[in-house]
Amino acid sequence: MIAFHNVYKSYNGSYSASEALRGVTFKIQPNEFVSLVGKSGAGKSTLIKLLIGEEKPTKGRVVLGSYEVNKLSNSEMPKLRKHIGVIFQDFRLLANKTAYENVAFALEVAGASQQEIDEFVPQVLDMVGLDERMYNFPHELSGGERQRVAIARAMVHRPEVIVADEPTGNLDPFNTWEIIKLLVKINELGTTVILATHDKEVINSLSKRVITLDKGVVVRDEENGKFTLI
Amino acid sequence: MITNIIRIIKYGLKNFLRNGWLSVATVVVMLLALSFFLFLIVFRFITISTLDSVRDKIDISVYFIESAPEDEIIRIQKSLEGLEQVKSVEYISKDEALERFKNRHTNDAAAQALEELDDNPFLPSINVKAYDPSDYSNIASYLENDSFKSIIEKVTFAQNQIVIERLTAIIENVNRGGLFLTLILAVVAVLVAFNTIWLAMYSNKEEIGIMRLVGATNSYIRGPYIVEGIVYGIIAAILSILIAGPFILFIDPWIAKITPEIDLKIYFFSNILILTLYQLIFGIALGAISSFIAIRKYMRV
Numbered sequence: 178m179i180a181f182h183n184v185y186k187s188y189n190g191s192y193s194a195s196e197a198l199r200g201v202t203f204k205i206q207p208n209e210f211v212s213l214v215g216k217s218g219a220g221k222s223t224l225i226k227l228l229i230g231e232e233k234p235t236k237g238r239v240v241l242g243s244y245e246v247n248k249l250s251n252s253e254m255p256k257l258r259k260h261i262g263v264i265f266q267d268f269r270l271l272a273n274k275t276a277y278e279n280v281a282f283a284l285e286v287a288g289a290s291q292q293e294i295d296e297f298v299p300q301v302l303d304m305v306g307l308d309e310r311m312y313n314f315p316h317e318l319s320g321g322e323r324q325r326v327a328i329a330r331a332m333v334h335r336p337e338v339i340v341a342d343e344p345t346g347n348l349d350p351f352n353t354w355e356i357i358k359l360l361v362k363i364n365e366l367g368t369t370v371i372l373a374t375h376d377k378e379v380i381n382s383l384s385k386r387v388i389t390l391d392k393g394v395v396v397r398d399e400e401n402g403k404f405t406l407i
Numbered sequence: 408m409i410t411n412i413i414r415i416i417k418y419g420l421k422n423f424l425r426n427g428w429l430s431v432a433t434v435v436v437m438l439l440a441l442s443f444f445l446f447l448i449v450f451r452f453i454t455i456s457t458l459d460s461v462r463d464k465i466d467i468s469v470y471f472i473e474s475a476p477e478d479e480i481i482r483i484q485k486s487l488e489g490l491e492q493v494k495s496v497e498y499i500s501k502d503e504a505l506e507r508f509k510n511r512h513t514n515d516a517a518a519q520a521l522e523e524l525d526d527n528p529f530l531p532s533i534n535v536k537a538y539d540p541s542d543y544s545n546i547a548s549y550l551e552n553d554s555f556k557s558i559i560e561k562v563t564f565a566q567n568q569i570v571i572e573r574l575t576a577i578i579e580n581v582n583r584g585g586l587f588l589t590l591i592l593a594v595v596a597v598l599v600a601f602n603t604i605w606l607a608m609y610s611n612k613e614e615i616g617i618m619r620l621v622g623a624t625n626s627y628i629r630g631p632y633i634v635e636g637i638v639y640g641i642i643a644a645i646l647s648i649l650i651a652g653p654f655i656l657f658i659d660p661w662i663a664k665i666t667p668e669i670d671l672k673i674y675f676f677s678n679i680l681i682l683t684l685y686q687l688i689f690g691i692a693l694g695a696i697s698s699f700i701a702i703r704k705y706m707r708v
Contacts, residue, residue, distance in 0.1 A: 229620065251706075258622030269617045273425045285414055286623040330621065 179205040179228065179338065179369070184237035186223050186393075197223040198234070199393040205371065207337070210364045212380050213373040214404055215390035221373040224390070225342045228371070229263055230254050242337065259287050262331025262368075266343035268323040270315040276302065276326045277311040280333050287334040301329045305359060321352030328359055338369045345376055353379065380404040411627065419634020426607070430639070433607045437643035438650075440600040441690050445651050445682065447589045452674055453662065454585050458578050460668040465540050465574060467564040469550060470530045473501075475558040477531070483555055484533050490549065492542035497534040504529035530560055540575040597693060604636055604697035608705075615705040629702050636698030640690030647690075648683050651675070 186198040198220045205211050213221045226232040227239050230246050239246040244257050262283075270279050280298045289297075302311045305325040315323055324344060331339050341360060345353040357379055364370045374380065380387060380403065387402025388395060397405070423430050471480055480498060487496045499507070505527045512518045521528075537543055547564035611632070618628045652675070659672045675682070 231620065252625065254619070255622045255624045258620065261622075263620055269613075269620070271614050271617055273422065273614075282618070282623070283621050285411075286618075286621060286627055291410065334622075 178207060178240070178242065179371075180238070180240040181224070182238040182240070184227065184239060185235045186227060186232070187235050197393050198227075201237070201393070201395055203388060203395060203398060205369060207369055208364070208367055210361070210370045210383070210385040211372070212383060212385060212387045212402070213371065213390060214375060214380055214387055216375065219390040220393040221390055222342055225340055225371070225373055229261055229340060230257055255286065259334065260337050262334070262336040262339040264324070264327050264331050264339065264341040264344045266346040268315070268327045270323060270326055270330075272315055275312050275314055276307060276318065279315070279326055280329045283330045283334050289334070297333055301333045305329045320347050321349070321355060324348060324352070324356055325359070328356065328363075332363055332368065336368065338371065339363060340371045342373045343375070344372070345374065345379065357383070377404040415627065415630030416634050418631035419638065422631055422635045423638045429607055429610065433603050433639050434642050434646070436603040437600050437639050437690060437694065438646050440596040440693070441643050441647040441686055442650065443596045444593060444689055445647050445686060447593060448682065448685065449655070449671070449675065451585065451589060453666070453669060453671065454581060456669045457666045458581060460666065461574065462540055462578060463536075465543070466534050466536045467543055467547060467562060468532050468534050469562050470532045470560040471558050472560045473530060475531060479558055480531055480533065487533070487535055487546070490546065492537050492539065492545060494536045494538045499532050499534065501527050501529050501531050504532065540578065600693050601697045604639065604694065605701040608632060608698060608701035612705045615702065619706070625706055628706065629699065632698045632702050633695050636694030637691050638694070640692070640694030641687065644683070644686035644690035647686050648679065
């Protein structure tokens, strides 16, 4: 289970502090598919950064399974991150590793044996449709292919949660649907998926839970939600 | 654990190969730093050997009056040998001095002039060498002793005093200055190499952040970069020795002209293993420590 309890996050600027999140509280049950929507600057990315421990809240608690994320030290982060798979808008693949090595890396850091790597990596790459491009480097792949490598990397170690921050932001409509279909499939296989996006069509067609943020506050939280900005 | 170590080494080597020109450029800078380090070792050998040979040429001669009895001279020789500053004392009798003179001047006018004389014009003498040139003034004043004075004709120290003192000062300054210069230049070389590795690692800043987000531990991220730094060091160390070999052969005749006592070629090739070891230690330490420090900065995601 994932829970945010009265979470605040402010950034200190040169002249004044800006509040990215103000008293955010919600829970996400295992196997849920939740979309986070909101305008740019509403606090979606901040919320995800707090969940994966990339940043710490100014106030409040962030819980993921048995971990109280806001209390983890730098050296405890790797343990938390073994339970999460993260997908970013800008892919964040390791540039000097092939698609295969990028996916294998997530397994290696999770402590998998060579045998497991040899077995799972081709399977997962096959699942995202990249079995023929696994020895290409990221710069040799298209945007859609790169994002599929990122998805393969995020799911290969079978995390409980997959967090996707604007995963389709840099993709054309065709690739957008391919990626969303993959995320739905991953969710059906039993993984919690949190999808931050401002793609109206995607949200409306999913018919899943939608949490809407505005200026750092949760303004709507609906099952079978639609994309509605205030 | 062992699997992890193997993976770290594998990725370190792969990074090195895949970085291409960046690796080449880093190795070249490391090579310059290490060659410089090697040059400093060889330069130090040359200056120390030159100074030793100059030092070895300094001595003082004590000339005795013609009638000085040999056993008295030997007594003085023995008492000089008893001084801790004295390295060696050589007694040259009248006959021996004549013999040496003849050997040095076989066919010149000086030899002919000597023929004209019926008598052996040379005085018996002893030649004193000290461990440290600054001790010659002490030895000279020791010879002023009343019990020796009566049979001593002259001590050359008085005549050569200025030259000896000046040489002593030069030797000391060259030694001190050489060491200081070596240290300064070594620090500069280290900083340049360190900075280059730092820049090479800077290009990996983003990758380090990604690895952290994927869940890699600090040691798993840092490992391959340290291996990469070590590879830079090893390659640069081996190249520095391979380049220095022909270079030493090339400059050896010139060095031999300036200071015939030094055989740079023999020094280099008989010490090649220990020099390679120095270079490897220096290269590996420089590569590994620079990578370690440079990476640490980007590990805080």
